Amino acid sequence: MEVSSLPISTAQRGKLISSGYTSISSLLSVSPSQLVQDLNISENEALEILRVASWRSGSDKIDRERRLSIVNGAQTAWDMLNEEESSIRITTSCSNLDDILGGGISCKEVTEIGGVPGIGKTQIGIQLAVNVQIPSDCGGVEGKAIYIDTEGSFMVERALQIAEACAEDIQEYNSFQTKDFHACHIKVVVVDSITFHFRQDFEDMALRTRLLGGMALKLMNLAKKFNLAVVLLNQVTTKYSEGSFQLTLALGDSWSHASTNRIILFWNGDERYAYIDKSPYMKSASAPYAVTQKGIRNSTSSKYKRVKLM
Amino acid sequence: MAPLEALALEYPLIDSNFRKFCASHAIYTVEDFLIHDLYALAAFAEQDCSPDKLKQGITQVLSILDNQNRPWLNGLELLKDAEQKKYLSTGCERIDVLLQGGLREGHVTELVGPSSSGKTQICLQAASNIAKNYSGMVMYFDSGNSFSPKRMAQFLNQSFNPDNSEVDQILERVMSSILHYSVFDIFALLDLLHQLLHDFKSQMCFQVRMLILDSLSSLIAPVLGGGGAHGHALMVSTGFLLKELAHEHNLSVVVTNHMVAGEAGASKPALGESWKNIPHVRLLLSRYHATDSRSISILKHPYLDTGKTVEFVIM
Known part of the structure; x- marks a missing residue:
């Protein structure tokens, strides 16, 4: 030429x-x-x-x-970009929360959600396990969920409530809904909670760090290999830094690197808020949400606004 | 040391006749050859019935040995070599100024900082900027599923002139020259690095500018410690492989590392003392409490002042 x-x-x-x-x-x-x-x-x-x-x-x-x-198994960023644009996220059923998350919980990533007891971690876990099953005609992922319960907090009655509310919502929007659908692939793995077994019976803290590190990589591999979302629920602990005690997620500093995204749930007055603490592509922002009888929904009393806290 | 016989397969000049001649002077291995007086050997070769062939054999062995050794370099040559190595701009002006131009080719740079201090963001921005402004590939090894092509496209779009009509084509070209690979254990990483080293040696046209490893510490954490020296060995050999790649093939290598609790509540970079002296440059990142502004400071650098700090914002 x-x-x-x-x-x-x-x-x-x-x-x-x-x-x-x-x-x-x-x-x-x-x-x-x-x-x-x-x-x-x-x-x-x-x-x-x-x-x-x-x-x-x-x-x-x-x-x-x-x-x-x-390099076997390598992908160019361009191919990944195109792939990512066509991927569907798992909605949280709370549009404010979905907005700051860029549409919901993403597959191929490990998302860690943590907060004080009673803030609604398990509720979000159950909600995701239900929402993952929304059929693809209705914009869902149409997959199965695996719920690993380490604390005995999974309530089947509650799951039924949330599932019924979710099914009602779907029927409201799609009147010609077929009753049964067959989800085949597992699309979400919820671990509720990741903390429990690591908070006791550990004399050798270095061993704990190694085990946590190894587990983090396994979960990452799982998420990537099978194109599923891994959601880890974590508890909080107090950390002494800069002369004061502050609430942070449990399991220590090195664990804080183990997840792709980190969402911290906290109380702001009477309202529940979620705050994106860490993410490779989302801006740190916070949004209110509410735990209702139907599950996770938009907070009714508020305007969507940004609050700096934590 | 290898016996001379081992060379005979590849080099027909070192035939049985030559080996017999060497053996008559008590030379059986390459080491024997090296410590023997070669002038005396050449003189003896003259007296043989086929002196030319023997002399050729001697030169052949010498040239093989020369190829195995790295050439000696003096300071002037090293300086010339160093001047050819470019600084690759990270795309963040403040950081470039701090590092006198950016990430250096041939250097292993370590970014260390607590969670959400901006390590991955700098990696993504540098990868997109370098793929855009320089020819050659960027390889991105990811152990935390945090490689976000969407975020990279965002960085690129920020840097484009909106009037440019070829934005999409440029985006495709740039994104196509960034190669992503997921690694979830240290052995897979070592395999990859060995493979890369081998490929670089065999085909010179394959051009890579930069290699990013985000994050190194999460791969090493599960094997480090626990009484055995095994984890240490893996860590150090990874470090030297990275250094070799950087040095031999002029790559700019960036790795990320996290922080662990040190004495009296202060935090310190993970991976301990023996890792400390592997990277050429160590940069410490920190984030001001839940705001967008971050700071970066030099912990270790071969020729810049340590302790210099600049603030920057991730857009």
Whole structure:
């Protein structure tokens, strides 16, 4: 291919040709600094020319295939971006909460939710286990849930209540709902709670750290490999820092790195709030929610606003 | 040391005749060859019936040995080499200023900080910026499922000129040159690094600018400690593999590390003392209490002042 076909300015094109760079392939082997010297242009210009040339040459595509084959199981960010855009999230049934979460709990990620007793951790856990089953016609994930209960807090009566409310809501929007649907894939694993067994009987704290670290990686692997959401419920503890005691999630500093997203639930006056403490792509923000008879819903008394706390 | 016979397979010049000649001077291994007076050996070769072949053999062995050794470099050559290594801009102006231009090629840089202090954000931003502005691939090893292509696209869109009509094409090109790989245990990581090293050696056209490992500490935490030195060995060999990759193939390597509780409630970087001297550059990140502003300071650097701190904001 000829240099003249490149979308660059005529002055640059002239310089290229007069310096002997007539074909695009001649540009591919040249370094930016070399081009700066030969053409007497700025480095940015040289980089831009080389970028355009390598892109135009189409060698990128072939290279890409080869590069992908080099590291097994690798994916380009572009493919992942397209994949991510088509993925469906598990709704929390509280639109304010969904808003700050970017649509709900995401698959392929480990989300940790923690807060003081009675704030509604288990309620959110049960709600997610129900919501994951919403059929795909209604915008759901249509999957199964695994609920790992370490504290004996899973209440089947409560799950029934939430499930009935959820089914009613679905029928309200879709009148022609078929009664039975067959979810086949497991889409969410809820661990309620991750803390309990690690808070007792540990004399060797280094051993605890190792076990927690190993477990975190296993959960990550599970989430990625089977394209499911892992939701871990955690308790709180007090931490002494900067001269005062503060509430933080339990299991220590190194565990705080173990999850992809971290959501902290807290009381603000009479209202329950969720705060995004850590996430690779969501802004830290907080939103109110309420625990009603039907499950997790929008808080009725409030306007959606941002509150700084914790 | 290997016997001379071992070389015979690949190099036909070292035939039985040559080996017999060497054996007559008590040279059986490569080591014997090295400590023997080579001028004397060449003189003896002259007296043989086929002196040229023997001399060729001697030169052959010498050239094999030369290839095995790294060449000696003096300070001037090293300086020239160092000047060629570029600083890769992270995309965050303040951090670039702090590091006199950005992340250096050939360096292993460690980002350390507590949870949500911005380690992953810097990794994502640097990866997208470097893939955009420099040719070559960015490899991203992820152990926490926190690689977010959406966030990267956001960083890229911020940096684009809105008038540019080719935004989508550029986005595709940039995102296609970022390679993501999930690793969930240290052995898989070591396998990958060995494979990379091997691939780089065999085909030179495969160009990688940067390697990011987020996070290293979560891979090492499950094996470190517990009485055995096993975990330490794995950690240090990972460190040296990363350094070798960075040095030999001019990559900029970035790893992240977390903090653990130290003495008297203060926190310190994880992975202990023996990790401390592996990365060339250590940067400490911290976040001001639940706000968007963060600070970054130099804990260790080969030629910049330690303790320098700048504040930055993640947009």
